[in-house]
Amino acid sequence: MEKRADWIKEIYVDQADNSNKLKAQTDVTGSKVLTGISQIQYEIPGFVDFHLHAGWTDFDHDDQEKRSSLDVEGRIKRCLNELAAMGFRIVRDAGGLECIKADAWKQSTKENAPSVVECSGMVNGENAKDSAFQNCIKKRNSLWVKIFATGGVGAPPEKVLIPTMKKEIFFKLVQDYHAAGKLVMVHTWGGDSLDWCIEAGVDSVEHGIYMNQRQAYELSSKNILYVPTAAIYQLLAANDNPLQVASFFAEHARPAVIAHQKAVEYCVKEGVRMTCGTDFYSDPKLLAYEYEEVFALQRYGVPKEAAWAAFCGQTLTKKETGACLHSTIRLNSHPYEINSPEELKAEICRM
Numbered sequence: 001m002e003k004r005a006d007w008i009k010e011i012y013v014d015q016a017d018n019s020n021k022l023k024a025q026t027d028v029t030g031s032k033v034l035t036g037i038s039q040i041q042y043e044i045p046g047f048v049d050f051h052l053h054a055g056w057t058d059f060d061h062d063d064q065e066k067r068s069s070l071d072v073e074g075r076i077k078r079c080l081n082e083l084a085a086m087g088f089r090i091v092r093d094a095g096g097l098e099c100i101k102a103d104a105w106k107q108s109t110k111e112n113a114p115s116v117v118e119c120s121g122m123v124n125g126e127n128a129k130d131s132a133f134q135n136c137i138k139k140r141n142s143l144w145v146k147i148f149a150t151g152g153v154g155a156p157p158e159k160v161l162i163p164t165m166k167k168e169i170f171f172k173l174v175q176d177y178h179a180a181g182k183l184v185m186v187h188t189w190g191g192d193s194l195d196w197c198i199e200a201g202v203d204s205v206e207h208g209i210y211m212n213q214r215q216a217y218e219l220s221s222k223n224i225l226y227v228p229t230a231a232i233y234q235l236l237a238a239n240d241n242p243l244q245v246a247s248f249f250a251e252h253a254r255p256a257v258i259a260h261q262k263a264v265e266y267c268v269k270e271g272v273r274m275t276c277g278t279d280f281y282s283d284p285k286l287l288a289y290e291y292e293e294v295f296a297l298q299r300y301g302v303p304k305e306a307a308w309a310a311f312c313g314q315t316l317t318k319k320e321t322g323a324c325l326h327s328t329i330r331l332n333s334h335p336y337e338i339n340s341p342e343e344l345k346a347e348i349c350r351m
Contacts, residue, residue: 046089051277
């Protein structure tokens with residue numbers, strides 16, 4: 001039998017047993033032969049989305065302001081429940097849930113609802129020196145804090161790498177958050193602020209569109225987590241993008257996709273630790289694209305084995321997930337033999 005990753009287990013199931021009762025189990029490196037067994041399933045850790053704006057319901061925040069609190073909470077619950085049904089077991093909020101006044105979104109109806117690793121808030125150049133805001137962030141009982149160190153897809157390409165704050169402010173923020181027991185994720189498209197991330201020892205870098213090979217090497221050397229969020233830029237750059245946003249976002253995304261592929265290739269070459277995140281929000285129409293990230297990374301040169309390990313959270317530490325429970329799911333085909341979101345949707349076992 002071909003040697004497979006030891007976190008993928010073969011489950012032998014009697015096809016005649018309508019309840020799919022487990023008959024025997026061995027890891028995939030074993031050679032046990034069972035008689036009367038006619039179906040093999042593959043048990044793997046459930047999927048992760050480590051960059052999800054679960055508290056945002058719309059691309060344009062003005063649209064979210066028009067919704068009632070019940071509508072907002074309902075969309076969040078619906079998306080978390082659907083993610084559970086799709087096999088997601090851990091999501092990290094990349095900012096937004098801290099602004100939801102009620103905790104009704106936590107009352108999921110799904111038995112295997114994904115564990116939400118919460119974010120204390122989002123920091124930018126405008127609120128970085130607001131002492132009241134900073135004190136509020138530090139007091140929140142949430143694991144992560146997010147710093148916006150550059151612009152994003154809404155910024156003109158010639159300005160997107162300009163830092164949102166001065167270096168000394170950035171370093172003080174990271175130092176203060178770490179002292180308060182927080183982990184720090186940083187939105188950066190590259191340039192000087194990515195160098196600051198490495199020097200300051202942040203805990204995860206998000207996007208990294210224009211990362212160069214030296215920066216990839218230094219991320220690897222410090223074992224800093226990288227969350228590329230590759231699929232959303234590919235979707236934005238498409239002529240029929242599902243986000244249905246203004247055309248200039250697509251125009252900004254197209255050169256970003258070209259640069260991003262090079263950045264991810266550098267990370268593969270230098271052995272940077274990566275995981276999967278979508279940068280999506282709680283809009284039901286995006287659920288059809290939640291599987292895209294694992295295949296988007298492969299299109300950028302991430303080996304299939306590494307991409308699936310990232311998608312199943314095998315690159316994450318207990319500290320990064322807050323030691324959240326990470327239950328398993330099953331597939332009817334080996335994950336390395338699944339080559340598209342459509343195939344994954346067909347092969348996942350609804351449990």
